[in-house]
Amino acid sequence: MPVLEIRAARKIFYKGQPDEKIALNGLNLKLGNGDFAVVIGSNGAGKSSMLNAISGALKLDSGNIVINGDDITEKPVHKRAVHIARVFQDPMLGTASSMTVAENMLLAELRGKPHTLRPGLNARRLSDYRERLAMLGLGLEDRLNTRVDLLSGGQRQSLSLVMAVGGSPDLLLLDEHTAALDPRTAEIVMNATVRAVDALKLTTLMVTHNMQHAVDYGNRVVMLDAGQVRLEIGGEEKSRVTVPDLIGHFSTKTDRMMLAS
Numbered sequence: 663m664p665v666l667e668i669r670a671a672r673k674i675f676y677k678g679q680p681d682e683k684i685a686l687n688g689l690n691l692k693l694g695n696g697d698f699a700v701v702i703g704s705n706g707a708g709k710s711s712m713l714n715a716i717s718g719a720l721k722l723d724s725g726n727i728v729i730n731g732d733d734i735t736e737k738p739v740h741k742r743a744v745h746i747a748r749v750f751q752d753p754m755l756g757t758a759s760s761m762t763v764a765e766n767m768l769l770a771e772l773r774g775k776p777h778t779l780r781p782g783l784n785a786r787r788l789s790d791y792r793e794r795l796a797m798l799g800l801g802l803e804d805r806l807n808t809r810v811d812l813l814s815g816g817q818r819q820s821l822s823l824v825m826a827v828g829g830s831p832d833l834l835l836l837d838e839h840t841a842a843l844d845p846r847t848a849e850i851v852m853n854a855t856v857r858a859v860d861a862l863k864l865t866t867l868m869v870t871h872n873m874q875h876a877v878d879y880g881n882r883v884v885m886l887d888a889g890q891v892r893l894e895i896g897g898e899e900k901s902r903v904t905v906p907d908l909i910g911h912f913s914t915k916t917d918r919m920m921l922a923s
């Protein structure tokens with residue numbers, strides 16, 4: 663059974679008006695257990711709309727979102743949050759600046775839990791956090807008492823990632839999560855991402871404008887165009903694909919693409 667299935671997802675903004683925009687045009691996509699799919703596509707291709715439809719932030723006009731056989735199309739965002747983790751572009755969004763690394767981990771752990779179940783930081787928790795932070799390979803396990811605003815952007819975004827996946831989600835959504843970082847920091851976060859995805863065997867959907875990342879990471883590339891999947895590359899072909907190959911599939915609007923050299 664696929665972990666994620668998007669069936670004929672359709673979303674039109676300003677329907678019937680002169681500025682009508684077709685964001686999703688009968689989009690179909692399946693992700694199997696442990697798949698790491700990198701989603702690319704021109705501006706306006708529907709990448710964010712697709713992630714928003716999965717997370718519940720965007721209500722579809724028609725079509726279905728199914729997670730592990732459970733049709734979640736009508737479920738609100740907070741009810742989907744147990745299944746779906748999401749990391750956004752802005753490293754400041756996922757963490758609380760004035761709190762320590764350990765306090766942030768605790769916040770993430772208690773998110774959505776009943777208020778009666780709120781014990782504080784104890785030895786068991788700290789050891790669990792240390793173990794999970796060590797997974798990133800950034801030494802954050804030794805900085806549990808450091809305030810988050812003293813961390814580098816890369817450490818902070820990697821912490822957001824660990825916080826997001828703490829509840830063992832079925833699906834991880836990475837929403838251009840390295841786009842706001844300089845290239846070196848982006849590589850640090852990507853390495854930490856791969857380590858976490860591998861260690862936790864997460865099924866992952868990563869949106870990026872970075873073609874080199876689409877080549878280097880994941881086992882599938884999914885190219886969206888005009889609200890549909892235009893191209894899917896997997897298996898052997900994925901391991902051989904190059905940046906020029908991918909760019910060759912963009913018909914138009916490549917002007918704002920970040921072409922990594």
Ligand SMILES: Nc1ncnc2c1ncn2[C@@H]1O[C@H](COP(=O)(O)OP(=O)(O)OP(=O)(O)O)[C@@H](O)[C@H]1O
Binds near residue numbers: 684685
């Ligand atoms: N909230 C909205 N209101 C109106 N139109 C929208 C809204 N969100 C998206 N759209 C339109 O839907 C289409 C798909 O947009 P979407 O943001 O999903 O594309 P994208 O592939 O994520 O683009 P980008 O790479 O620029 O982030 C575009 O034409 C966009 O203008």
